[in-house]
Amino acid sequence: MSASLAVPSNVLPSVRFRRRMALLVVCCASVAAFLIYLKVDPIEFFRDFHFVSDLIKQMMPPDLRLLWVKHGLWTSLLQTVAMAFFGTLIGSIIAVILALFAAGNTSPSWALRLGVRTLLAVERSTPNIVVLLVLLIAVGIGPFAATLSLCIGTVGMFGKLFADAIEQVDPLPGEALIAAGASRLQVIRYATLPQVAPSVVANVFYAFDVNLRLAVALGIFGGGGIGFELHLAQSVLRYKDMLACVILILVLINVMERIADALRRRLFLQEV
Amino acid sequence: MLEVKGLSKRLPTGKTILNDISFRVDKGEFVALLGASGAGKSMTMRAIAGLTSVTAGEVVFSGESGKCYTTITASGKTSGKDLRRARRNIGVIFQGSNLVKRLPVLDNVMIGRLGRIHPLRSWLYGFTDQEASEAMAALERVGMAGFASRRTGSLSGGEVQRVAIARAIFQRPLLYLADEPVSSLDPKNAEAIMQLMQPLAREHPILGAFHQPGMVMHYCTRVIALHKGSIIYNGAPNLSAKQLDEIYCGQADRPEATQELTAAAES
Amino acid sequence: MTWSEFSFERYRRYLPAAAIFIVAVAASAYLSEVSLTDLRRGILKGLSLLTLFFPPDWSACKDMLQPALVTLVICLVATPIGAAFSIVFGLAAARNIAPEWLRLTARTVIAVERGLPEIVILLVLVAAFGLGPFAGVMALAIGSIGMLGKLLADAIEEIDPRVLDAVAAVGATPWQVIRHAVLPEVLPALVANSIFRFEVNVRASVLLGAVGAGGIGYELDAAINQLEYSRATMAVLMILLLVFLSERASDWVRSKVL
Numbered sequence: 048m049s050a051s052l053a054v055p056s057n058v059l060p061s062v063r064f065r066r067r068m069a070l071l072v073v074c075c076a077s078v079a080a081f082l083i084y085l086k087v088d089p090i091e092f093f094r095d096f097h098f099v100s101d102l103i104k105q106m107m108p109p110d111l112r113l114l115w116v117k118h119g120l121w122t123s124l125l126q127t128v129a130m131a132f133f134g135t136l137i138g139s140i141i142a143v144i145l146a147l148f149a150a151g152n153t154s155p156s157w158a159l160r161l162g163v164r165t166l167l168a169v170e171r172s173t174p175n176i177v178v179l180l181v182l183l184i185a186v187g188i189g190p191f192a193a194t195l196s197l198c199i200g201t202v203g204m205f206g207k208l209f210a211d212a213i214e215q216v217d218p219l220p221g222e223a224l225i226a227a228g229a230s231r232l233q234v235i236r237y238a239t240l241p242q243v244a245p246s247v248v249a250n251v252f253y254a255f256d257v258n259l260r261l262a263v264a265l266g267i268f269g270g271g272g273i274g275f276e277l278h279l280a281q282s283v284l285r286y287k288d289m290l291a292c293v294i295l296i297l298v299l300i301n302v303m304e305r306i307a308d309a310l311r312r313r314l315f316l317q318e319v
Numbered sequence: 320m321l322e323v324k325g326l327s328k329r330l331p332t333g334k335t336i337l338n339d340i341s342f343r344v345d346k347g348e349f350v351a352l353l354g355a356s357g358a359g360k361s362m363t364m365r366a367i368a369g370l371t372s373v374t375a376g377e378v379v380f381s382g383e384s385g386k387c388y389t390t391i392t393a394s395g396k397t398s399g400k401d402l403r404r405a406r407r408n409i410g411v412i413f414q415g416s417n418l419v420k421r422l423p424v425l426d427n428v429m430i431g432r433l434g435r436i437h438p439l440r441s442w443l444y445g446f447t448d449q450e451a452s453e454a455m456a457a458l459e460r461v462g463m464a465g466f467a468s469r470r471t472g473s474l475s476g477g478e479v480q481r482v483a484i485a486r487a488i489f490q491r492p493l494l495y496l497a498d499e500p501v502s503s504l505d506p507k508n509a510e511a512i513m514q515l516m517q518p519l520a521r522e523h524p525i526l527g528a529f530h531q532p533g534m535v536m537h538y539c540t541r542v543i544a545l546h547k548g549s550i551i552y553n554g555a556p557n558l559s560a561k562q563l564d565e566i567y568c569g570q571a572d573r574p575e576a577t578q579e580l581t582a583a584a585e586s
Numbered sequence: 587m588t589w590s591e592f593s594f595e596r597y598r599r600y601l602p603a604a605a606i607f608i609v610a611v612a613a614s615a616y617l618s619e620v621s622l623t624d625l626r627r628g629i630l631k632g633l634s635l636l637t638l639f640f641p642p643d644w645s646a647c648k649d650m651l652q653p654a655l656v657t658l659v660i661c662l663v664a665t666p667i668g669a670a671f672s673i674v675f676g677l678a679a680a681r682n683i684a685p686e687w688l689r690l691t692a693r694t695v696i697a698v699e700r701g702l703p704e705i706v707i708l709l710v711l712v713a714a715f716g717l718g719p720f721a722g723v724m725a726l727a728i729g730s731i732g733m734l735g736k737l738l739a740d741a742i743e744e745i746d747p748r749v750l751d752a753v754a755a756v757g758a759t760p761w762q763v764i765r766h767a768v769l770p771e772v773l774p775a776l777v778a779n780s781i782f783r784f785e786v787n788v789r790a791s792v793l794l795g796a797v798g799a800g801g802i803g804y805e806l807d808a809a810i811n812q813l814e815y816s817r818a819t820m821a822v823l824m825i826l827l828l829v830f831l832s833e834r835a836s837d838w839v840r841s842k843v844l
Contacts, residue, residue: 052459054451055468058425061448074666081663085656085719092720102714122617129614136611172829176793176803177822180810184635186628194618195625260703264793267705271619274705281709289713293706300701368755407757417752422770430766434757442765490756 102286109294110287120276124299127272130194131259131303138201138258139251145202146209152221153213153235167210170203179265193270197258204257205250209243216242245315252311259303263296273299320346320524321494326366326376326391328548336362337373338548344494349520351535351556352528354545355567360528363545364498366391367526368411369402382408382493407434410487410523412497412516416479420472424463424482427471428454431490457489458482461515477508484515495519497527501534513538532563635815642819650805650824656719657801657828661787664723668730669780675731676738676772677764682750683742696739699732708794722799726787730780737779741772777843781836788832792825802828 056062082089092099145163147153154160179196186192221238229237266274273296280288326340337359344350352360365371367378369390378391388405391397397405410431418427429446431454436446446454458464461481471479480500487495497516501509509531516525517538529535535542536556544552544566552558552566678684678692699707708725715721745768753767754760795803802825809818 052452052455052464054425054448054455058423058451058468059448060444060446060451064445078663078666081659082723084659085663085723087663087718087720087723092715098714102710126617129617132610133614133618133620172826172833173822174789174792174825174829176796177806177825180796180806180818181632181635181639182628184810185632186624190618191620191624194620195628264703264705267709267797277706277709281713284713286713289710293702293710296703296706297698297701370751370755403757403759405757406755409755411752411755413748413752413755417746417748419749419753419767419770421774422766426766426770430753430758431756433753433762433766438759438762441762486756 105286106290108287109290110285111291111294120273120295123271123273123276124295126190127262127266127274127299128259128303130190130197130266130270130272131255131262134194134197134262135201135251135255135258138198139205139247139254141198142202142204142206142209143247145206146213147235147239149206149210150213152216152218153239164207164210167203167206170199171207173203175200175261175265176268179268179270183269188269190266190271193262193265193268193272196265196270197261200261201254201258205254208250209247212243212246213239248314249311252307255307256304259300263300320344320382321367321380321526322378323363323367324377324379326363326373326378328362328366328371328373335548337366337376340376340545340548340550342543342550342553344524344526346524347521348524348541349517349539350524350526350541350543351539352526352543352545353530353532353535353552353566358545359548360545361498362548364411364496364526364528368409368496369397369406380405380408380494388493403434407490408493410490410492410495412483412487412495412500412527414480414483414499414503416476416503418471418479418482418486420470422471423468424458424471424474425451425454425467427482428457428485428489431457431486431488434490454485454489457485460488461485476504477511480504480508480512481515484512484519488519492523494523495525495527497525499528499530502530509534532558638815639819641816642823643814643816644820646809646817646820647824650802650821653795653800653802653805654824654828657788657791657795657803658832660719660722660791660799660801661726661784661832664726664791665730665780665784665787667723668727668783669734669776671727672731672734672738673769673776675735676742676776677768679735679739680742682745682747683764683768692735693739696732696735699728700736704729704790705793705797708797708799712798717798717800719800722791722794722801725794725799726791729790730783730787733786734776734779734783738772738776741775742768745771774843778840781840781843785829785832785836788829792828 145167148155148159149163149167151160154163175196178199179193182192182196186195216239220242221234224234224238262270262272263274263277266272266276267278269275273292277289277292277296280286280292321344323343324341326337327335328337329335340359340363352363354360362371366373366376367390369378373391376391377389379387379389381387388408389397390402390405390409419430422430426446429450432446432450433441436450455464455467458467461484463478463481463485466474466478466482471482474482480503483500495516500516501512504512513534516527519525520540527539529539536558539556542552542554542556542558543550546566552562558566675692675696678688679696681689684692704725707728708721711721711724715724749771750763750767753763758766791799791801792803792806795801795805796807798804802821806818806821806825809815809821
């Protein structure tokens with residue numbers, strides 16, 4: 048008891064304190080260095096606070112009269128939802144079909160499987176904005192380009208996920224069907240898809256959530272919808288309108304989240 | 320040295336959790352609280368440590384120096400500062416699962432000293448090397464010195480229970496409270512933990528809640544039995560099978576049974 | 587099952603739902619101006635554009651390095667700043683730490699930050715600070731606070747209250763409980779989430795860059811607007827490389843830290 052044991056050096060308080068301090072200093076120094084590199088001065092934010100206060104003064108109060116004065120606004124809101132909905136729906140359908148080709152246990156040939164897998168991997172890592180900018184040239188400015196790029200984004204986001212889910216399906220029910228003389232498509236319809244359906248449905252809801260935000264974002268680049276209205280208000284310096292748009296976006300996303308939640312609950316209750 | 324006077328706790332619904340609990344624990348004693356689940360053992364412990372509010376009662380304890388500490392005053396409210404001052408003199412041996420799982424074992428032991436060091440220092444610097452070597456000594460006493468740098472979450476049930484005891488030892492309290500320290504352990508480990516606690520009781524009294532009457536008879540110096548929030552037995556630890564049956568099987572609802580038990584305790 | 591056994595009755599109860607669904611699809615198709623002629627024309631036009639996009643303008647590679655670095659640095663600054671502030675918001679939004687009024691305030695702020703896409707935040711910030719990396723850093727940091735703060739608050743609320751009681755029982759002050767029990771339990775998860783958030787930020791910063799936060803996203807937008815398509819391809823390649831590298835790097839850090 049009296050002869051005290053040596054404390055292991057990796058838990059010795061003074062050593063750990065020094066190590067922590069070193070880490071903290073390195074982190075702070077690198078953040079500071081990065082800020083200098085970007086020529087960003089965070090202190091200026093407080094010194095020149097009048098930028099912020101001016102903006103707030105110009106934004107207040109939000110011009111919510113827009114809702115009934117400006118007729119196109121409701122259409123814009125609906126358009127954003129429509130883009131997200133349509134993009135998610137078609138994207139998910141394509142993703143499931145491609146996933147069937149990309150999964151080892153359902154794909155007709157390994158070459159096709161490899162090709163589809165590569166395609167999915169490329170789509171997965173391509174940022175949405177790249178797809179959108181290319182599509183804006185190809186199909187022209189408008190919500191259709193944004194919807195298409197949401198489709199492609201959804202395929203990229205979930206194609207691989209679905210393919211992995213399909214590969215992890217329990218093979219026994221399918222084998223039983225084959226033993227009973229079922230064709231390959233019948234096995235997919237009656238054994239494979241029912242097993243992945245819950246995870247697909249859950250992911251489709253998640254995709255809609257992501258896509259709704261993206262639909263707002265892509266709208267800013269000429270995809271239409273409420274994002275475009277926001278960008279317009281900002282670029283013509285109508286800050287009261289801009290704040291109204293921000294509030295509408297917030298409400299829209301919140302309301303859609305609730306609706307999706309309610310739908311999801313009903314759907315899953317029905318299945319159980 | 321620990322005096323509990325008239326501890327009562329009633330829920331707003333009218334249900335009685337603790338009913339006028341009074342007892343004393345003196346120097347050198349290893350007192351066991353026995354009783355079925357829900358009899359009020361844990362609640363008594365929590366009340367003594369000031370972790371729960373009570374309807375009435377007082378808890379006072381003191382050390383060699385004679386200085387008195389209270390976690391629950393007769394007047395009701397204890398100030399946060401007084402409560403902390405009292406708490407740092409009570410070493411609560413929790414179930415081992417209540418340790419901070421992501422910290423190394425040594426840090427979990429050193430937490431025992433938090434009440435005694437300046438809050439600002441513990442925030443900005445942490446503990447000192449001196450405290451670390453004292454914590455090592457506490458770990459050595461429970462046979463866990465070799466585990467000092469292990470992550471607490473990776474230890475087995477018996478090992479974390481030893482660390483929990485080391486935390487209480489390192490705290491240098493005037494009194495130990497042990498809330499079911501051996502309940503989640505296999506018999507062999509439970510035996511080992513009891514053997515660790517027995518010598519501790521000679522330094523500072525231990526009040527523990529247990530579910531193992533056999534072990535209690537062997538190691539403890541006194542038994543206090545609770546039933547539905549009331550004390551029904553307070554006396555020697557060697558209980559007969561009939562007495563145990565009455566404590567655990569609700570026989571004590573009959574007033575004559577309580578009288579029998581009390582008489583047995585006095586004899 | 588053969589066709590003769592097919593019964594319409596079986597599907598009758600799904601009819602209203604199906605009708606609503608079909609109407610919704612049709613309405614959304616109409617609103618988002620879906621047109622198959624546009625699609626066909628777009629595909630043809632896209633194929634002919636391919637010759638303009640390829641081969642990439644390799645000589646532009648040199649010009650792209652600096653913007654790519656700017657994008658990377660924006661994320662490297664924004665993620666740790668966001669993570670640091672998310673500790674404050676996470677603690678303030680946890681039921682077992684903060685008083686009710688503070689918790690509700692913090693939860694509301696976090697919900698607003700999470701609800702708004704980063705780009706909307708960016709547009710507002712640009713209105714205040716003008717174009718440039720500062721607005722980009724702020725927008726990404728605010729977005730990171732929203733996500734990391736919520737995850738952290740949820741993680742803190744999941745801590746076993748008995749663990750915290752045990753620390754309070756040795757006489758520790760509430761702040762000591764936070765420092766010695768709450769933070770050690772949740773910080774590793776925060777680090778893991780921050781690394782994940784870094785990946786998300788890299789993708790998002792491309793988008794933000796195109797609106798005016800600078801960096802590689804801006805280069806891409808500029809190249810396309812000036813019809814320099816092969817230069818744009820180079821920017822896309824650079825973006826893919828950046829995303830790929832950030833994924834590798836965060837995988838590596840994750841394996842080191844956890």
